[in-house]
Amino acid sequence: MSGFDAARFDRQVRFGPLGSAGQQRLAESRVLLVGVGALGGVLAQNLFRAGVGQLVLCDRDVVELSNLPRQVLFEDRHAAQGAAKAEAAAETLRRFGGPTELEVHSTHVDASNLADLASGADLLLDGTDNLGTRYLLNDFSQKMGIPWIYGGVVGSGGLVLPILPGKSACLRCIFPDPPPPGSLPTCDSAGVIPPAVGAIASIQAGAALRILSSIDDELAAFEPKLLQLDVWSGTTLALDAPRRPDCPACGAGPGAGTYEFLEAPPGRDPVVLCGRNTVQLPGTGRAPDLAAIAARVAPFAEEVHDLGAMLRIRVEALVLTLFPDGRALIEGTDEPDRARAIYDRYLSS
Numbered sequence: 001m002s003g004f005d006a007a008r009f010d011r012q013v014r015f016g017p018l019g020s021a022g023q024q025r026l027a028e029s030r031v032l033l034v035g036v037g038a039l040g041g042v043l044a045q046n047l048f049r050a051g052v053g054q055l056v057l058c059d060r061d062v063v064e065l066s067n068l069p070r071q072v073l074f075e076d077r078h079a080a081q082g083a084a085k086a087e088a089a090a091e092t093l094r095r096f097g098g099p100t101e102l103e104v105h106s107t108h109v110d111a112s113n114l115a116d117l118a119s120g121a122d123l124l125l126d127g128t129d130n131l132g133t134r135y136l137l138n139d140f141s142q143k144m145g146i147p148w149i150y151g152g153v154v155g156s157g158g159l160v161l162p163i164l165p166g167k168s169a170c171l172r173c174i175f176p177d178p179p180p181p182g183s184l185p186t187c188d189s190a191g192v193i194p195p196a197v198g199a200i201a202s203i204q205a206g207a208a209l210r211i212l213s214s215i216d217d218e219l220a221a222f223e224p225k226l227l228q229l230d231v232w233s234g235t236t237l238a239l240d241a242p243r244r245p246d247c248p249a250c251g252a253g254p255g256a257g258t259y260e261f262l263e264a265p266p267g268r269d270p271v272v273l274c275g276r277n278t279v280q281l282p283g284t285g286r287a288p289d290l291a292a293i294a295a296r297v298a299p300f301a302e303e304v305h306d307l308g309a310m311l312r313i314r315v316e317a318l319v320l321t322l323f324p325d326g327r328a329l330i331e332g333t334d335e336p337d338r339a340r341a342i343y344d345r346y347l348s349s
Helices: 019-027 038-050 076-081 085-096 131-144 194-213 216-220 290-297 336-346
Strands: 030-034 054-058 101-105 123-126 148-154 157-163 225-230 235-240 271-273 278-281 303-306 311-315 318-322 328-331
Touching (some): 019 194, 038 054, 038 085, 038 148, 038 194, 054 085, 085 101, 123 131, 123 194, 148 194, 157 194, 194 225, 278 336, 290 311, 318 336
Parallel strands (some): 030 054, 054 101, 123 148
Antiparallel strands (some): 148 157, 157 225, 225 235, 311 318
């Protein structure tokens, strides 16, 4: 990208720490955003409006009604359609106008595709709602030396940690291993309010703009901290986050650690999505013939919607969404065995 629209970004370049040079670096940057729901929607909107050059949007889910209070890029019609979140987010962002180029992937990010999705990225952003993907991003960040920004929100508060490989603590310095399933509160168990989402994502976005717009000398002055805040109580806490010398991911420096989450083979088991009463079944890697499947199930299904890039089927009080890579979401159950049986019954060729 050769330059930026000075009139459009006039107020940003007046901000001294950014300036014209920083805005130009934003215009030349590429960012991978994993998850475009609650945190990710606010992140995407901030970076898109700020003039980031290229924004890669990845999300595995579809829009549902309960998303709308806190997921700012979606509308009632997206929920009614069961639209893919990544596609719906891109549609909304493009209506804003501006120079940012969007690359859209309705996919589950795992060790098999992360390197391709992150190709050329200057920064990785966490808009996810699951720890497995965060530990994967952390491993990739440390192995490749690409900064990333962790964010998590539940209830009325959350955490933010910018991670600069070779300089700051990584996720495993703070949380060495993922906690046992069910041991932490989630949005399903504790709920979440929109201001908490906005606050956490805005801090992530501020750190992102600083990292992307800074030259090496300026970035050297950045000392990331683990920030904890709560919008209900109005409290904030900034904690020092030193690197742990014995951290398996970053203790030995970028590219020299042990990356067990990145190097583990991608899971092939069904995944129960947190708070969604939905099971995700992994893709086969082969593109299914969506039109043929739609014709085959039409006599038995209550509804069949061919949405171009995916197929939505309502049958047996469930909603089945089939994606181009063969991945499927089975909404209306949290039982993997039932989800697999329904998939085999209606979607297997």
